[in-house]
Amino acid sequence: MWQRGAVTESAPLDVDLALLGGGGAASLLLAALDRHGVHDLRIAVVDPVRRRGQDRTWAFWGHPDDDLDPLLSASWQQVEVITAARRRVLDLAPLRYAMLRSGPVYDRAAEAERRLGATRIVAPAGTVVDDGTRVVVRTGGGPTVRAGWVLDSRPRPPARPGRTTWLQHFRGWWLEADRAVFDPARAVLMDFRTPQPARGVSFGYVLPVSDRYALVEYTEFSPALLTDSGYDTALTGYRDLLGLDPAGLRVREVENGVIPMTDAPFPARPSPRVVRLGTAGGATRPSTGFTFSAMYRQADQVARALAAGRPPVPAPAYPRRHRWMDAVALRALDRGGVGGPDFFDRLFDRNPAERVLRFLDGVTTPAEEVAVMNSTRLLPMIAATAGDAADRVRYRLRPTRSAPAIPAAVVGVSPAGAAGDAVPDGAGSERGTPR
Structure with a gap:
C-alpha cells in the first residue's frame, strides 16, 4: 500500500530523499526537516507499519529544550543511584533527566510528514542498490523508489562480530497505585540492590510521572536474554524491594526491549548515497546502550545539512x-x-x-x-x-566473518536514556528508557 500522487505500482517513484524505516530515528528526522524548513525536497517514507501511540519510552538527560519540552511526560532535576552500601542523590543542574513517550513523537512526525508533502509507502523495503548517482529501492508490494539519497534506520547487524558482545535487555511495568507511593520530584536512575547475574550487571529504576503513576523497570547488561518468567520474577522482586504493596497496584502497560552493547562496527555510510541512522548508524553507545541523544543529534545534523544544500551525512555519533x-x-x-x-x-x-x-x-x-x-x-x-x-x-589478521544477528524483541522503555531505533527499528538514550 502506498499513498499520494498518481504513480502506478509498475512505475518507479522518483524522489530526492527516501527514509527507510519509520521508528524513532525516522520520526525525529521528519520533525527536524520540518523544523529547519526543508520543504522543497521530494521525500518518500518506506515502512510496513504506521507508528502510533505508546509503543516505547525514551529517557535522556540534557538542558531544557524548547523543541522537546512540549512533548515530555516528566522531567527531574534530581536522580538517585543506589547500591547495597548507600543511596546517593545526584543534583543534575544544569542538566535534567527527562522522559519522552513515543506517542507525541509519532504525532509530531505525522504532522511533519504532511507538511513536507512526503509520500508514504506502507511496505517493507527490499533490495537497495546504489550506483553512486541514484539509489534504487525495491519494496514489497509498493512501487520501486529511485532516490538521490537514502536514510536507512532499519535494524542491521554489525559489519563483523565484536570482540565483546552483550545485550541490554529489560522489562518495565507502568504501575498505577491506589495512594501516593512515588516521589514525582526524583527519579531512580540505577538501583543496584537487585540480585546480580553471574556474568553481567543488573539494576532497577523508577521514573515517576506523579505520586501514583510510575514506570518501574528491571534491566540487565549481559550476554544472554532471560525467559518471560525470568523477567517477571526479577521485576516482581524489584517491586518488593521498593516496598510497594501489590494489592494497591495495577499494571497499566508492559514495555520490553533489547539493545546491542558491542564493540562491533556499525558502518554509518555503507555506500556513497546510503546513510544509516539510529542503532544501525552507530547511535547506540556500546558501553551503556544510550541512543536517544545521539539519534536526536543525527536528525538535527541531517536536516541542517539539507537546509544548507549539503549532503545529508551526520557526524559520527561518538568520537x-x-x-x-x-x-x-x-x-x-x-x-x-x-x-x-x-x-x-x-x-x-x-x-x-x-x-x-x-x-x-x-x-x-x-x-x-x-x-x-x-x-x-x-x-x-x-x-x-x-x-x-x-x-x-x-x-x-583474521579473515572477516559475518556478524551474528541480534535477537529481535519488542522494543520499549530502556534504562538510562537508551531509547533509539534498536531491535527492532527503534529500540532504545537513547534504551527504551533512560538513555
Missing part, C-alpha cells in the same frame, strides 16, 4: 576515542575485571554528576575523559586495555 573506551570497559566487565555496580558507583562518587552524564552521552572533552578514567580501578582497566589491543591485532 573514536569514546568507542575505544567503550571497548575497554565492555571487556573489563565481560572478563570480570570490574563489577558493574562498583564501576558505576565509582564514576558517580568521584566526578560531578553532570560530567558523568555528558561522558555517557559522548560530549565530554579529553581532559574530562581522563578524569573519568581515573575514577575506575586502574589495574583491571590496564589489563582490559592490553587485551583489547591484542584482540585488535588478531582481528586484523
Whole structure:
C-alpha cells in the first residue's frame, strides 16, 4: 500500500530523499526537516507499519529544550543511584533527566510528514542498490523508489562480530497505585540492590510521572536474554524491594526491549548515497546502550545539512576515542575485571554528576575523559586495555566473518536514556528508557 500522487505500482517513484524505516530515528528526522524548513525536497517514507501511540519510552538527560519540552511526560532535576552500601542523590543542574513517550513523537512526525508533502509507502523495503548517482529501492508490494539519497534506520547487524558482545535487555511495568507511593520530584536512575547475574550487571529504576503513576523497570547488561518468567520474577522482586504493596497496584502497560552493547562496527555510510541512522548508524553507545541523544543529534545534523544544500551525512555519533573506551570497559566487565555496580558507583562518587552524564552521552572533552578514567580501578582497566589491543591485532589478521544477528524483541522503555531505533527499528538514550 502506498499513498499520494498518481504513480502506478509498475512505475518507479522518483524522489530526492527516501527514509527507510519509520521508528524513532525516522520520526525525529521528519520533525527536524520540518523544523529547519526543508520543504522543497521530494521525500518518500518506506515502512510496513504506521507508528502510533505508546509503543516505547525514551529517557535522556540534557538542558531544557524548547523543541522537546512540549512533548515530555516528566522531567527531574534530581536522580538517585543506589547500591547495597548507600543511596546517593545526584543534583543534575544544569542538566535534567527527562522522559519522552513515543506517542507525541509519532504525532509530531505525522504532522511533519504532511507538511513536507512526503509520500508514504506502507511496505517493507527490499533490495537497495546504489550506483553512486541514484539509489534504487525495491519494496514489497509498493512501487520501486529511485532516490538521490537514502536514510536507512532499519535494524542491521554489525559489519563483523565484536570482540565483546552483550545485550541490554529489560522489562518495565507502568504501575498505577491506589495512594501516593512515588516521589514525582526524583527519579531512580540505577538501583543496584537487585540480585546480580553471574556474568553481567543488573539494576532497577523508577521514573515517576506523579505520586501514583510510575514506570518501574528491571534491566540487565549481559550476554544472554532471560525467559518471560525470568523477567517477571526479577521485576516482581524489584517491586518488593521498593516496598510497594501489590494489592494497591495495577499494571497499566508492559514495555520490553533489547539493545546491542558491542564493540562491533556499525558502518554509518555503507555506500556513497546510503546513510544509516539510529542503532544501525552507530547511535547506540556500546558501553551503556544510550541512543536517544545521539539519534536526536543525527536528525538535527541531517536536516541542517539539507537546509544548507549539503549532503545529508551526520557526524559520527561518538568520537573514536569514546568507542575505544567503550571497548575497554565492555571487556573489563565481560572478563570480570570490574563489577558493574562498583564501576558505576565509582564514576558517580568521584566526578560531578553532570560530567558523568555528558561522558555517557559522548560530549565530554579529553581532559574530562581522563578524569573519568581515573575514577575506575586502574589495574583491571590496564589489563582490559592490553587485551583489547591484542584482540585488535588478531582481528586484523583474521579473515572477516559475518556478524551474528541480534535477537529481535519488542522494543520499549530502556534504562538510562537508551531509547533509539534498536531491535527492532527503534529500540532504545537513547534504551527504551533512560538513555
